[in-house]
Amino acid sequence: MDLVFELLNGNTRALARAISLVENGGVEKEALLGSIFHLTGKAMVVGITGSPGAGKSSLVDKLIGELRANGASVGVLAVDPTSPFTGGALLGDRIRMQEHVLDKDVFIRSMGTRGSLGGLARATREAIKILDAFGKDVILVETVGVGQSELDVMHTVDTTVVVLTPGAGDVVQTMKAGIMEIADIFAVNKADMEGADRLAVEIENMLDLGQSGPWRPPVVKTVSLTGQGVGDLYQALTKHWAYLRESGLLEKKREQRLRGEVFDLVVEELRQEIDSRLENKGMMDELLARVISREINPYVAADRILSELRGARKYG
């Protein structure tokens, strides 16, 4: 496959094309991901999340600079569960990151939903694999907002940075969205604004209330516009990476993730098989009609389908 060859030879255009391929799905995608899989598992993947307007993009911009200064090559995925009504909402963000546009060791890409929120998390996971195989040392995944799709994305990263800003009741919002539990590092951004110290204290209080584990998320103050504190954020990241490696947690988390991926592939394949198999026989329609008329309940229908599948010598 030419694309794989070009990709592994450091062709940035091939990188862009490969990511488009996983966004669009299809058979080629599987071949591509299969051929590069052996090269994955090297990059450190950092998720950066927080409310819109928290200054995540400029923080990412400054963090890229810090990572580059420390010799790391960087891939950035800006993930936006944009509605079909908008499209290209992250254009502004990409322009903001243009400082690094001429740096060959920085690759920035935004990822949109194209209709399916569930598909976004999957495409992001696959794009991470591509950047990883391409040889990026650090992959930054920036997400807009704090919904389920962001949580899904965050489950595919090694370190999660939650960005909060003074005012706006961010702490309560973040708690509600279940983001607090997944934070490995807190960045209090716009730390030159009033209320930044209070916010930092609020977060620490919240952490005191939660279960204490071996890793207590540090609270780092940053000013993304000036770059103040971004060095501290980088230090916090390297500390977390060291913790992940030394505790064996990195290996464990990645193993679990791979296990989940294999499982999902099997289930997805089975789902398609069941669909086409039962469809052919008209069995699904018949059972469904009886469920709709309330003659049988969904559990009985599911049991019938399972019996049919089990009774078959081969069901594929």
Added chain:
Amino acid sequence: MDLVFELLNGNTRALARAISLVENGGVEKEALLGSIFHLTGKAMVVGITGSPGAGKSSLVDKLIGELRANGASVGVLAVDPTSPFTGGALLGDRIRMQEHVLDKDVFIRSMGTRGSLGGLARATREAIKILDAFGKDVILVETVGVGQSELDVMHTVDTTVVVLTPGAGDVVQTMKAGIMEIADIFAVNKADMEGADRLAVEIENMLDLGQSGPWRPPVVKTVSLTGQGVGDLYQALTKHWAYLRESGLLEKKREQRLRGEVFDLVVEELRQEIDSRLENKGMMDELLARVISREINPYVAADRILSELRGARKYG
């Protein structure tokens, strides 16, 4: 099953216990849902979503009054993807709705995550079935926020009301979360505040940009504290219900939903079987070890598992 008997005899405590049962999961849950299924499919289910602070709870409160005045019995599920840090965040909302606490034909219940956001959508779907079988004419499902879990919940209702308020850039936020597409009715709440007319125009403009279908979501202005406009909201609901029925869309949507439910049951069962079956043989561990060492890729591992399943005379 005593619980089913009591439930179908209008015992409100049994209703509360039945919903706790679906929240907690387990074998009993399946038996319960199986026994009441033939009584479902009668209630109209309305989802009410919007940003925190949009006044959804007081709007629901006033809407309950309007529905009661029109002779409908009402069930309310207040769904909150609360973090483990908080717990009982909706207590305030429940107190606010206490106006109806002595009305036997109103049942209000809040539903929390207890750890799993995906599980919340499922438990909500099941609680809707219980309220439906119990005989509630209208079921209101209020969700906090606009994330994926809210979208999942909204996919299980017949009519979705999106509540927006002047200021705070709600329109853009809502668009981004993909909520705009699922709205059947827009409520501009706090319509006595400055900017309400402009917000209504913004929504209409947004609707002009979108694809036009046979149903154009009406934009209703409400003041939930005084009840102003809640009659209009009720009228909009009845119009949407009439549209759903006459167009055949109600039947179609509900059929699709049942189909999805049966499918999910089958896939879930298969997932558990695969897990235990491969676990016993140590096959999963062996394959996973080879994936982790990058000897094979996840697609190859999934194929091996599928072959194993297919080759078996019976795989159950």
